[in-house]
Structure formats: C-alpha cells, structure tokens
Amino acid sequence: MKPIIALAIFLSYSIASNAQVSGKHMGSTGVGGDLSIQNNDGKMIPIGAQADTKGSPLLLEQWVSGTVNLKNGIKFNDSALNYSLFEDKLYFKRDNQFFIVAGIISDFYLAADEENKSKGLFHFVSGYPVTTTTNENTFFQLLADGGKYQLLKWQHKKIREAYNYGGVNETEYVSQEAYYVFEKAAHKMWSLGNKTNVQQIKNTLSVDESIWKAYLDKHNTNSKGESAMVELISVLNN
Numbered sequence: 001m002k003p004i005i006a007l008a009i010f011l012s013y014s015i016a017s018n019a020q021v022s023g024k025h026m027g028s029t030g031v032g033g034d035l036s037i038q039n040n041d042g043k044m045i046p047i048g049a050q051a052d053t054k055g056s057p058l059l060l061e062q063w064v065s066g067t068v069n070l071k072n073g074i075k076f077n078d079s080a081l082n083y084s085l086f087e088d089k090l091y092f093k094r095d096n097q098f099f100i101v102a103g104i105i106s107d108f109y110l111a112a113d114e115e116n117k118s119k120g121l122f123h124f125v126s127g128y129p130v131t132t133t134t135n136e137n138t139f140f141q142l143l144a145d146g147g148k149y150q151l152l153k154w155q156h157k158k159i160r161e162a163y164n165y166g167g168v169n170e171t172e173y174v175s176q177e178a179y180y181v182f183e184k185a186a187h188k189m190w191s192l193g194n195k196t197n198v199q200q201i202k203n204t205l206s207v208d209e210s211i212w213k214a215y216l217d218k219h220n221t222n223s224k225g226e227s228a229m230v231e232l233i234s235v236l237n238n
Contacts, residue, residue, distance in 0.1 A: 055173035057086035057157055059122070062113040063093050070103040081110055083124065085157040086173065088139060105139075128152070128182055129189045140180065144230040146237025149205075150182040151229055152189075179229070181205060196225050198232045207236065 059082060066081040068090065080093040081101075090101045090108055107125040116122075124139040134140075134154060144151035156176045163169050179192040181201065192200045198219075202212055215235050219228065 053159060053171045053173060055157075057084050057173055059083040059085055059155070060110065060113045061115055064111040064113055066108060066110040068101060068108045069106045071106045072103065074103065081108070083108075083110065083122075083139075085155050085175070086159075088137075088156070107142075125152075128180075129187060131180070131189050131191065133178070143226060144233040144237075146234065148184060148237050149233050150184070151233045152180040152182055153226070154178045154180065181233070196229055198228045201229060201232050205236070211235065 063080040063082050065077065065079045067075065067077050068081070069075050078092050081090065082093070083090050090105060091098050092101055093099075105126065107123065110122040110124075112119050112122065123142045125142050126137055126139050128134070128136065128138070128140060130136060138154065140152035140154050142150060143153055154177060157173045158176060159171050160174045161169055161171050176194075178194045179196070181190040181192060181204065182188070183190060183205075190204050192204060198215075201207070215232055219231060
C-alpha cells in the first residue's frame, strides 16, 4: 500500500473515531484564545484552551511536521501536528479543524518550530513505570538514550488564576516539568526533581567516584542545563 493512501485511510479512521469533534472550528491559530470546536449538536468541545486565558496549552507555537508510531505497528507522517501539554494529547490539524490522533500512541516525533530550532526533533515516548505524578500512558520527552539509562523530561501545563484586588481576575497557563532517569535493566524510574542538575544524577544513581572524576576532568563541576545532564548520561551509558 502506498504511504499516501495509508495516511488517508488512517486519517479517515481518526476522524471517524473522533466524530464527536467534527464540525466548525472556533479558532484558527492553534494558540491561545477559544480553541474549541463545535459538534453537530452545537455543543462546544474544548481542545485544551480556555477563552481569555493567557498563554498556550500547546508545546509549540506553530503546528509542525512529525512522525507518529502507534502500538499496533502503524506509522505515519503528518505536516500539522502539535502536542497539548494541558491534556497530554497529540492533535493534527485539517482546514483549521483540530482532531485527536486516534489509536494508542507508542511514541512520536515533532520537528522544532522557529522558536526551538536549536533543539532539533522532539521525541516523546510513553509506556514507562508509574510514578507519583504519572502513569504508563504519560508521555515523556526522551532527552538521552543508551544501553543502561534514558534521561526523560516530563512536561505539563495547568491553569492558574491570579486574583487582582479591585480588578478583573485573570487566568494563565503555567508550565510544570520534572526530570527522570529510567534504568532499563531494573525497569525503574529515578526522580531527579525539577532542576537541571548533574549533581542530582550523580547522587540519585550513586555514580562511582572514579566515573564522576572522569566526567569532571572534561566538564565544569557547576555545569547547568539539559545539555550537561545529557552528557553525564552518555558517560554512564558508555
């Protein structure tokens, strides 16, 4: 079967499976505002955004190309995908209408938009052990991978209300994030907290002092940011 035909069949299945969200779309940008669509009965169905709420529920400012892998083995590419961090759901866009991707997703890739060009592809994976804030269906961004460990980033957005005395109360989307190491052999999730800190990886995994010294010989002990964490995980995997 040709890829374009397979994609058309899959999208038809997706739309049919989400028939309750077919109809007129009430927003066009995919960011901010009243991002909802109207079903055939005229009922408004939100897709993760609320009117007058500042910010966006989505991962990216723009709809981008990407690849989706379903657990049943189906794989497809699309040119207009975005991930709702508010709902933990992947959407595709057709003629300014938004649809949830049907089927159980194993993992997906999203191209970086203009704002995140330096980060390259975003790779999200599900199926990890349950933690205090996540379950087996939660998607994590895969930052580093190897034979022993994976470095994972959990991201979420919630709505926070700001109370203004004598004024109108406002709501805004605020981001939450946390980092984890997945140990493959033990099938275990290690929580690293919400700070980008290589020392936290060292302490959590009880890294051998000889390995830690070898890492410090080539890296600044005060290294911050995700790139430093990725480098340490690479060292541990090697």
